[in-house]
Amino acid sequence: MRRCNDAPKRHNLIDPSLFTLLFRRWDRHSALSKEEREAFSALPFVRKTLPKDAYLVEEGRPTSECTLLLQGFAYRHKLVHDGARQIISIHIPGEFIDLQHLMLATADHNVQTLSKTEIASVPAAALRDIGARYPALQRAIWLDLLIDASIFREWVVNVGRRDARTRIAHLLCELALRLDASGTDTSPTYEFPLTQDQLADATGLTPVHTNRTLQSLRKDGLIALSSSRLTVLDWDALRDAGDFSERYLHHAVRHPGRS
Amino acid sequence: MRRCNDAPKRHNLIDPSLFTLLFRRWDRHSALSKEEREAFSALPFVRKTLPKDAYLVEEGRPTSECTLLLQGFAYRHKLVHDGARQIISIHIPGEFIDLQHLMLATADHNVQTLSKTEIASVPAAALRDIGARYPALQRAIWLDLLIDASIFREWVVNVGRRDARTRIAHLLCELALRLDASGTDTSPTYEFPLTQDQLADATGLTPVHTNRTLQSLRKDGLIALSSSRLTVLDWDALRDAGDFSERYLHHAVRHPGRS
DNA sequence: CGGAAAATTGAGTACTCTCAACCAGCGTGG
DNA sequence: CCACGCTGGTTGAGAGTACTCAATTTTCCG
Numbered sequence: 300m301r302r303c304n305d306a307p308k309r310h311n312l313i314d315p316s317l318f319t320l321l322f323r324r325w326d327r328h329s330a331l332s333k334e335e336r337e338a339f340s341a342l343p344f345v346r347k348t349l350p351k352d353a354y355l356v357e358e359g360r361p362t363s364e365c366t367l368l369l370q371g372f373a374y375r376h377k378l379v380h381d382g383a384r385q386i387i388s389i390h391i392p393g394e395f396i397d398l399q400h401l402m403l404a405t406a407d408h409n410v411q412t413l414s415k416t417e418i419a420s421v422p423a424a425a426l427r428d429i430g431a432r433y434p435a436l437q438r439a440i441w442l443d444l445l446i447d448a449s450i451f452r453e454w455v456v457n458v459g460r461r462d463a464r465t466r467i468a469h470l471l472c473e474l475a476l477r478l479d480a481s482g483t484d485t486s487p488t489y490e491f492p493l494t495q496d497q498l499a500d501a502t503g504l505t506p507v508h509t510n511r512t513l514q515s516l517r518k519d520g521l522i523a524l525s526s527s528r529l530t531v532l533d534w535d536a537l538r539d540a541g542d543f544s545e546r547y548l549h550h551a552v553r554h555p556g557r558s
Numbered sequence: 559m560r561r562c563n564d565a566p567k568r569h570n571l572i573d574p575s576l577f578t579l580l581f582r583r584w585d586r587h588s589a590l591s592k593e594e595r596e597a598f599s600a601l602p603f604v605r606k607t608l609p610k611d612a613y614l615v616e617e618g619r620p621t622s623e624c625t626l627l628l629q630g631f632a633y634r635h636k637l638v639h640d641g642a643r644q645i646i647s648i649h650i651p652g653e654f655i656d657l658q659h660l661m662l663a664t665a666d667h668n669v670q671t672l673s674k675t676e677i678a679s680v681p682a683a684a685l686r687d688i689g690a691r692y693p694a695l696q697r698a699i700w701l702d703l704l705i706d707a708s709i710f711r712e713w714v715v716n717v718g719r720r721d722a723r724t725r726i727a728h729l730l731c732e733l734a735l736r737l738d739a740s741g742t743d744t745s746p747t748y749e750f751p752l753t754q755d756q757l758a759d760a761t762g763l764t765p766v767h768t769n770r771t772l773q774s775l776r777k778d779g780l781i782a783l784s785s786s787r788l789t790v791l792d793w794d795a796l797r798d799a800g801d802f803s804e805r806y807l808h809h810a811v812r813h814p815g816r817s
Numbered sequence: 818c819g820g821a822a823a824a825t826t827g828a829g830t831a832c833t834c835t836c837a838a839c840c841a842g843c844g845t846g847g
Numbered sequence: 848c849c850a851c852g853c854t855g856g857t858t859g860a861g862a863g864t865a866c867t868c869a870a871t872t873t874t875c876c877g
Contacts, residue, residue, distance in 0.1 A: 358805075359805070375711075377711070377712075377715045379715060379719050379720060379801055380724075380801040383719045384719070385714060385715040385718040385719040387711045387714050387715065399704050399707065399708070401700075401704075402697065402700055402701050402704055403701075403704055403705075403708070403808055405805065405808070407708050407711070407712075407805050407806040407808070408711060408806075431693070434690070438661065441660075441661055441700070442661050442662075444703065444704070444707070445658050445660075445661055445662055445703070446662075447707065448658065448703065448706065448707040448710060449658070449662070449666050451707060451710035451711055451713075451714060452634075452636070452646045452666070452667060452710055453636075453666075454710075454714045455644060455646050455710060455713045455714050455717060456636045456638060456644040456646065458714060458717050458718040458762070459644040459717040459761075459762030460638050460642045460643070460644040460759075460762055461638060462864075462865090463864075463865070465639075494822085494823060494824090495823070495824065495825095496823080496824095500719075502718075503717065503718030503719055504865075504866090505865070505866055505867080506823095506824085507825085507826090507865090507866075507867080507868095508864085508865055508866070510824065510825060510826090511825090511826090511865095513824095514825085525824095525874095526874080526875085542638055542639040546617075546618070546664065546666050547666040547667075549662055549664070549666070721832075721833095722832080722833070753854085753855060753856085754855070754856065754857095755855080755856095763833075763834090764833070764834055764835080765855095765856090766833090766834075766835080766836095766857085766858090767832085767833055767834070769856065769857060769858090770833095770857090770858090772856095773857085784856095785842085
C-alpha cells in the first residue's frame with residue numbers, strides 16, 4: 300500500500316515471498332491482514348548473505364538494527380571468564396534474532412551464524428514505527444519476544460536441574476518441534492546444524508560427555524543423528540527422556556482482546 | 559485525561575506513594591511525565607497482603623492480571639519430572655512479576671512469595687490499554703520485560719558454565735546491585751530473603767554443597783550472611799569470584815528515539 | 818587426495834551429589 | 848519460664864555423574 304510503487308530502491312532487494320516463513324509463524328499467534336503484511340514487507344530491509352560463523356550481534360556493541368533469519372541457523376551465546384562458552388538459544392529460519400534491539404541500546408550477548416545464512420536487516424526505529432501504526436504487527440513482534448523469554452526460562456531449568464541425557468533429549472525435542480511448527484522441515488527428519496561441541500555448549504556439558512550421551516540415545520533407538528540430520532525415531536520415548544512439555548513454546552496462544 | 563475523577567471506587571484503595579519504588583526504577587530508563595504517572599496510578603489496581611509461600615502465578619493457569627510487588631520478595635520457578643525445582647528469577651519490591659501476561663494466555667511457570675508481601679494487581683487489558691495511550695508507559699513496561707529476559711539469559715550462563723562458588727557469588731552480586739539500584743536497601747547490607755535450599759534451587763546446586771560454598775565465601779571474607787541479611791564485605795573480590803559484569807542488567811539504557 | 822574439523826574411545830580424576838545425622842534459632846504452648 | 852518442635856543450617860563420609868587429558872578414527876571439503 301501507500302506508494303510502494305515509486306520507491307523500490309531498497310526494498311526491491313526483497314522478494315516478498317522471503318517473509319513466508321515469518322508470516323506463517325506469526326499466523327499461529329497473530330492474525331495479520333494483507334495490508335499489514337504489505338506494510339511490513341515494504342520496510343527498508345537490507346538483504347545479505349553471510350558465511351558460517353559470522354557475527355550477527357556482538358556483546359558490548361551499540362545496537363540499531365533488527366535482523367531476520369531468512370535461511371540458515373544462528374546461535375546466541377556468551378563467554379565466561381575462563382573462556383568457556385554458553386549457548387543461550389538456537390534460531391531457525393523465519394525468526395528474528397535480536398528484537399530486543401528495539402529498546403536495548405547495547406548488546407549483552409553474541410549471535411553467530413551456525414551455517415551459511417541469508418538475513419534481512421531493518422533499522423530498529425523502522426520496526427518501532429510500524430508497530431506503533433499497526434497494532435497487530437506490534438503484537439506479533441512482542442509475542443515473539445515473550446516466547447523467546449519463555450524459552451530462556453526453560454533453558455535455565457534445563458541446564459540447572461536436569462541430567463545430561465535429559466538435557467540433550469529436551470533440546471532435541473524443542474528443536475524438532477520448532478522446526479515442525481515453522482514448516483522448514485518435516486517430521487521426523489530435521490536439519491540439525493549443531494556440532495557436538497556446540498550441543499555441549501548449549502547444554503552446559505563437555506563435548507566428550509555429550510558424545511557419550513548421544514550414543515546412549517542412539518543405542519536406545521530414540522534418535523538417529525549424523526551429518527547434520529536428526530531423525531526422531533521414537534517421539535514419545537524422546538519426549539519422556541527429555542522431560543519435555545511444549546507449553547513453554549506457546550505455539551497456540553489464545554488471542555487476548557486486541558487493545 | 560478522560561474522566562478518572564468520577565470513579566474512584568477501586569483505585570482509592572491505592573496510596574499513590576506505593577508506586578514510588580516502581581517509578582524510581584522506571585526513571586532510570588524511561589522518563590515519565592506527571593500526567594503519565596497519574597494515569598498509571600489511576601489504573602484499577604487491587605491491593606492485597608499475602609503470607610509467605612503464597613502462589614502468585616501457577617503453571618498452566620490462564621492469565622488475566624499483572625501483579626506489582628509493593629513490599630516483600632517473590633521467586634519464579636518450575637518443577638521438573640523428578641520433583642526437583644529450578645528457581646528462574648528473584649523479584650524485589652517495586653517489580654512487576656508477570657508482565658508477560660500482557661500477551662501470553664497461559665502461565666508457563668510458578669511464582670511464589672518468599673516472605674510476607676504486599677501486592678497490587680491490575681487487569682492485563684488495562685495495562686495494555688494504557689500502554690497504547692501513553693507511549694512512555696508502553697516503553698517502560700517493555701523495557702522491564704526485555705531486562706527480565708536479559709537476566710534469564712545470564713542465568714542460563716550462570717547455571718550452565720560456572721562452578722558452584724562462581725554461581726553463588728554471581729547471584730549475590732546481582733541481587734545486591736538490583737537492591738541498590740531500586741533503593742530498597744543500602745550498600746553494603748541487604749535483606750536476603752532466600753534460604754539455602756532456595757539458593758541451591760536458584761543455582762542448580764544441592765543445599766549441602768550450597769552450604770559449604772557459602773562457608774568458603776565467608777571464610778575468605780567476601781560476605782557475611784545470616785538471618786536473612788547479606789553483607790558484602792569485599793565487593794571487588796565478590797565481583798571477581800562471581801565473574802560478574804553488570805551490563806546485562808541494563809541499568810543505564812540509552813533512550814532510543816521515541817516513536 | 819590431503820588436511821582440517823568433527824566424532825569417538827580410553828583411562829583417571831574431581832566436583833558435586835546422596836544419605837544421614839546433628840545443631841541452632843525461634844515461635845508456641847504448657 | 849522452659850520444653851517442645853519445626854525450620855533452617857552444618858558436618859561427615861562415601862558414591863557417582865560429569866570432567867580432563869590425550870590419542871585415534873571418521874567425516875567433510877577444497
